[in-house]
Amino acid sequence: MSYESSTGRTMLAKGLFDFVVSISAEPVQLVGYDVEKPDLIGEFEQVKFNADEIFADFPKIDNLKCKFCGACISYCDCGALQLDRNIPSMVISPEKCEACGECINGCSIHGIGRKEKLTGYILHGRKGMHSITVGKADESHEFQVPLVCALNQRINTGSLAICDLSPGISGYVLTALRDATLAILVINPSRGWLRNIQFLLGALKERSIPFGLVINKYKGEASFLEEVERFSKIKKVPVFGVISHRDFKDNEKYMPLNEADLENESIFATIWEKVVSSWL
Ligand code: SF4
Ligand code: SF4
Structure with a gap:
């Protein structure tokens, strides 16, 4: 989840899903909650999706x-x-x-x-024993919360679900967070990053959902990274990973992971290891 759009959140959710699938002996589910922008579907060209109409x-x-x-x-x-x-x-x-x-x-x-x-559609596809479930809003009206509720009900009980939420702190996000056990906030370097995620942090604390940060598209903004590290230390919020922008080469000081290397499993192995250790 993230406050802003274009943080690379969907791509990270997909990468994390692929990695967890590669190491898991149990079924894993990827759920796309960004119902107004269901970009996840485009990430699975080989998967055949079936669509259910959802009425309310x-x-x-x-x-x-x-x-x-x-x-x-x-x-x-x-x-x-x-x-x-x-x-x-x-x-x-x-x-x-x-x-x-x-x-x-x-x-x-x-x-x-x-x-x-009609509130929208739920598309579902399979990748071996694993599943991909994506919500797609009907664009003729704005009432999409029932679609998000329907997605909540499609989460397979007993299996791990990685969910890609929409940006911001709308009613869709709050409804999707209902049964969350841990949240990953994807942030990009910007001056107002803390102000931007303030409402999200409040919503997560209110619901007692533990969370950590992933910095994406890092381009060497040292003062930003120091600020995040300070925040992380004082508030005891883990930083699961720092992924550098693909154009940023000078990554020796902080040794961030490289966006150009997103196909490489090691980037998600590092993030997943930290997620699991803060979760358990
Ligand atoms: S506000 Fe209107 S709809 Fe609501 S209880 Fe009163 S009369 Fe009924
Ligand atoms: S969510 Fe509130 S406004 Fe909507 S149907 Fe239920 S009671 Fe009525």
Whole structure:
């Protein structure tokens, strides 16, 4: 997971999956949660994917019946309902609504109806005993959280799942984190890196999910690396790996791993070793 897009997160998830598959005697699952940008599929040209349509019953406020009393709000555990007293209107947040239907029971005058909609697709493919499961949103609307919930249910119990989450700290990410046991935050060198991941850190701490960092696309930004190392030491957050940008050659001082060498298993062996030692 990462705060920004283009950090190389998906590529790292795929590389880690390939490495773990190469050493594991047990089935491993790779799950693509970036439902608006399901790039993982393109990483598996040899794999045949089957797609399941995922439908959900979405709540719909009936503005002709609704009295804007707000009584239904307390029925929503996801915090997806809001009363705008200015217009007035009831607003359902597409980033939070799981389409569970609880709010419908909260309105005694039937002010909330249901409408079945396609929320997206779940594509699944196999690589020997291992599996790849990827969510792909239906682009005609923004209500994608039920698709993320459906992905949560497709995680094979008892097997290791490596999940590629979408960037940022949207409702999709929070829903996907629900059963996570450990998180890897992929960061790129930038001045505001700590400010950018602050919300993610808060969400992980709130859920007691241990986490560590992988720095990707490092180009010798010494002050950035020192800052991360200081943060790592003070907050006791492990750095699982530093991967240099493919154009950066002078890597002797910190001996980072090399992005140009991503096909090489050693890069993921190093990261995996640190992940496992901080996990167990
Ligand atoms: S949908 Fe029903 S409970 Fe909710 S604000 Fe409208 S009238 Fe009140
Ligand atoms: S369907 Fe469920 S998640 Fe969506 S607004 Fe209603 S109670 Fe909240």
